[in-house]
Amino acid sequence: MERIRSNSPCWCGANAKYKRCHGDRRLLRRDRVQIGAVGPPRPVPDHIERPDYVITGTVGTPRSYQIQDDESLPRLRRACRVAAEVLQEAGRAVAPGVTTDEIDAIAHRAYIERGAYPSDLHYKGFPKSVCTSVNGVICHGVPDDRPLDDGDIVNVDVTAYVEGMHGDTSATFVVGAVDEPTRALVETTRQATLRGIDAVRPGEPIRRIGEAIEPFARSRGFTVVREYGGHGIGATFHAAPQVHHHIARHDTERFQVGMSFTVEPMLLSGGTSFTQADDGWTERIDDDMPSAQFEHTVLVTEAGAEILTVTADGIGATSRTSVAVPAPPA
Numbered sequence: 001m002e003r004i005r006s007n008s009p010c011w012c013g014a015n016a017k018y019k020r021c022h023g024d025r026r027l028l029r030r031d032r033v034q035i036g037a038v039g040p041p042r043p044v045p046d047h048i049e050r051p052d053y054v055i056t057g058t059v060g061t062p063r064s065y066q067i068q069d070d071e072s073l074p075r076l077r078r079a080c081r082v083a084a085e086v087l088q089e090a091g092r093a094v095a096p097g098v099t100t101d102e103i104d105a106i107a108h109r110a111y112i113e114r115g116a117y118p119s120d121l122h123y124k125g126f127p128k129s130v131c132t133s134v135n136g137v138i139c140h141g142v143p144d145d146r147p148l149d150d151g152d153i154v155n156v157d158v159t160a161y162v163e164g165m166h167g168d169t170s171a172t173f174v175v176g177a178v179d180e181p182t183r184a185l186v187e188t189t190r191q192a193t194l195r196g197i198d199a200v201r202p203g204e205p206i207r208r209i210g211e212a213i214e215p216f217a218r219s220r221g222f223t224v225v226r227e228y229g230g231h232g233i234g235a236t237f238h239a240a241p242q243v244h245h246h247i248a249r250h251d252t253e254r255f256q257v258g259m260s261f262t263v264e265p266m267l268l269s270g271g272t273s274f275t276q277a278d279d280g281w282t283e284r285i286d287d288d289m290p291s292a293q294f295e296h297t298v299l300v301t302e303a304g305a306e307i308l309t310v311t312a313d314g315i316g317a318t319s320r321t322s323v324a325v326p327a328p329p330a
């Protein structure tokens, strides 16, 4: 799939040039997200088990894969189910006028109610229980007192630590009424995430994920962040392998049955350069054009990949259809 050109017919099938339809940068453009005041970390009851890095204050650099067995897999399933439930509760709270700190409060309570520790909290000093990344913030936004505005998009990234396992999932939610090009960014990212997961086959190279995601994103006029990838996850929050969402020809690592990792592409609608804000966390795209991300924790099975970050009803980050856009022409 080729990258769509400005003067090409739009991928959506409308009788218009891409640059006058889903590629219209005037509609996509956003004001720079200003960083607000960040409140104190929320307390976690003593009876809830903490990850080691919270106790020691240091994060190791493990190079090992996370391979699940009959003992560990049920625990990972539980952590992932909790993460999906917390994300669902947080997502229901997204609305114009709601601050990202209020979303953090709702998520925090949802973790605690389920006996889970919010893995982000005190991870390398991160002060909050979820990441909330608005518009041109590509990732690691810190919940603050900025109210969400009608037409914003916000990614909420949840990681739950339960029974010695981390489950990690995120979704991008639309706030009120968003314009069509922005809606298409979100929907394309949702579909790209599922395409990446669908490409998993035991024994095949891990680069199959990026080979599925990047051409699809480019065919709709979006680019894929290269600097951040998915990661092995299980007893360790961030482990091997590094999962590229772009085409990485040099990557020769292969999927193994029982391997658990995240698939979490970030798609961009403009330039690709970004800068970390002074808070040491917030990664903001330099041209302030919006970015979107979805994330699941998955398990390699004999047949392919199973998405673990779903509720008991099978609902997860990518289940939403409220942002659907017309299918591209065949």
Ligand SMILES: [Zn+2]
Residues within 6 Å of the ligand: 010, 011, 012, 013, 014, 018, 021, 022, 023
């Ligand atoms: Zn279009």
